[in-house]
Amino acid sequence: MTDKNIAPFVKWAGGKRQLLPYIQEMMPKNYHNYYEPFVGGGAVLFHFTPQHAIINDINRALINTYKQIKYRVDELIDFLTEIDESIPTEHKQYYYKQREKFNDKIMKEEYDLELAALFIYLNKHCFNGLYRVNSKGLFNVPFNNSSAKSFNAENLSAVAKYLQKVTILEGDFELACRDASAGDFVFLDSPYAPLNDNSFEAYTKEGFDMQSHKRLAKLFEELTKRGCYCMLTNHNTEFIEDLYRDYLQRVITVKRYINSDANNRKGEEVIITNYNYG
Ligand SMILES: C[S@@+](CC[C@H](N)C(=O)[O-])C[C@H]1O[C@@H](n2cnc3c(N)ncnc32)[C@H](O)[C@@H]1O
Known part of the structure; x- marks a missing residue:
C-alpha cells in the first residue's frame, strides 16, 4: 500500500469526502508546510498525504x-x-x-x-x-x-508509515497554528456552525460556540497577514458568509443526511480561501 491509498482509521462526523474534488481543485499548487488544526478522522490528510504536515485536534483520546x-x-x-x-x-x-x-x-x-x-x-x-x-x-x-x-x-x-513524517499536536486550534508562516497551507475544518441561527442549543454543540467561530475568523485574518494560504469549510449560513465576507467564497451543494427545517440552506457547504485559485 502506498501513501496514495490510505484510508481514515476511524469514521468521523464532518468527514469531507464529498468536498474532496473541490478541495483538490482549489488547493494551492505549491506550499511549504500543511497545517490541519481540526484533523478529526483525517479524511483530507490521508487523501492528500502532504509531505510536511502538522496535525492537531482537541480530542485527547x-x-x-x-x-x-x-x-x-x-x-x-x-x-x-x-x-x-x-x-x-x-x-x-x-x-x-x-x-x-x-x-x-x-x-x-x-x-x-x-x-x-x-x-x-x-x-x-x-x-x-x-x-x-x-x-x-x-x-x-x-x-x-x-x-x-x-x-x-x-x-x-x-x-503508521505515513505518520512517521507528521507532527502530531493536541489542543486548541489557535496554539496549533502558532508557527504557521508565509507559504504554508492551513486547512481549517472546524465543527460546523449551527444551520439554524436561532437555535440556542446548537451554539454549544461540540463545545464550539459562536465565540469560537469568531475566534477562528480572527485567526484566519491573522494567518492571512502572515502570508499563509488558508482554506476553510463550513455550512453555508449567513453567519459564516458574514464572518468571511472579505474572502473568496465558493458554495457547493452536498447531500446531507440530517433533518433540518425549510428555512435552512440545507445541503450547502462553503469553501473559503484567502487566495485566488484555478
Ligand atoms: C468537523 S471535525 C473535522 C473533520 C475532519 N476534517 C474529517 O475529515 O474527519 C472537527 C474537529 O475539530 C475538533 N475540535 C473541536 N474544537 C476544537 C478546538 N477548539 N481546537 C481544535 N480542535 C477542535 C473536534 O474534536 C473534531 O475532531
Missing part, C-alpha cells in the same frame, strides 16, 4: 490513537486482534463492557495503547461512528449491531 499508531502500530494491531477474537456471538454485552473499560481509563487519564485499541473498536461498533461524550467527558454512544472487523491491519500499517 483521538490524538492518543494517532500517536499510538505512529509509534506502536504492531502492538496496537495485536491488541485489536485480541479484542476482535474475544467478541462473543452475543456482542452487545461485550460492547458495553469495552465501553466501560474505555471510560474507566479516561477517568484515570490512562492515554495509552489499550485506550487507542478500545477507541478504534468502539468507533467501529458504535452507532454511526459517532464520538459523543456526556458532561463528564465519558463516551456514551450506544451499540450498533455490526459484525465487521474493527480494523484493517494493512491500512493501519500504511497510516
Whole structure:
C-alpha cells in the first residue's frame, strides 16, 4: 500500500469526502508546510498525504490513537486482534463492557495503547461512528449491531508509515497554528456552525460556540497577514458568509443526511480561501 491509498482509521462526523474534488481543485499548487488544526478522522490528510504536515485536534483520546499508531502500530494491531477474537456471538454485552473499560481509563487519564485499541473498536461498533461524550467527558454512544472487523491491519500499517513524517499536536486550534508562516497551507475544518441561527442549543454543540467561530475568523485574518494560504469549510449560513465576507467564497451543494427545517440552506457547504485559485 502506498501513501496514495490510505484510508481514515476511524469514521468521523464532518468527514469531507464529498468536498474532496473541490478541495483538490482549489488547493494551492505549491506550499511549504500543511497545517490541519481540526484533523478529526483525517479524511483530507490521508487523501492528500502532504509531505510536511502538522496535525492537531482537541480530542485527547483521538490524538492518543494517532500517536499510538505512529509509534506502536504492531502492538496496537495485536491488541485489536485480541479484542476482535474475544467478541462473543452475543456482542452487545461485550460492547458495553469495552465501553466501560474505555471510560474507566479516561477517568484515570490512562492515554495509552489499550485506550487507542478500545477507541478504534468502539468507533467501529458504535452507532454511526459517532464520538459523543456526556458532561463528564465519558463516551456514551450506544451499540450498533455490526459484525465487521474493527480494523484493517494493512491500512493501519500504511497510516503508521505515513505518520512517521507528521507532527502530531493536541489542543486548541489557535496554539496549533502558532508557527504557521508565509507559504504554508492551513486547512481549517472546524465543527460546523449551527444551520439554524436561532437555535440556542446548537451554539454549544461540540463545545464550539459562536465565540469560537469568531475566534477562528480572527485567526484566519491573522494567518492571512502572515502570508499563509488558508482554506476553510463550513455550512453555508449567513453567519459564516458574514464572518468571511472579505474572502473568496465558493458554495457547493452536498447531500446531507440530517433533518433540518425549510428555512435552512440545507445541503450547502462553503469553501473559503484567502487566495485566488484555478
Ligand atoms: C468537523 S471535525 C473535522 C473533520 C475532519 N476534517 C474529517 O475529515 O474527519 C472537527 C474537529 O475539530 C475538533 N475540535 C473541536 N474544537 C476544537 C478546538 N477548539 N481546537 C481544535 N480542535 C477542535 C473536534 O474534536 C473534531 O475532531
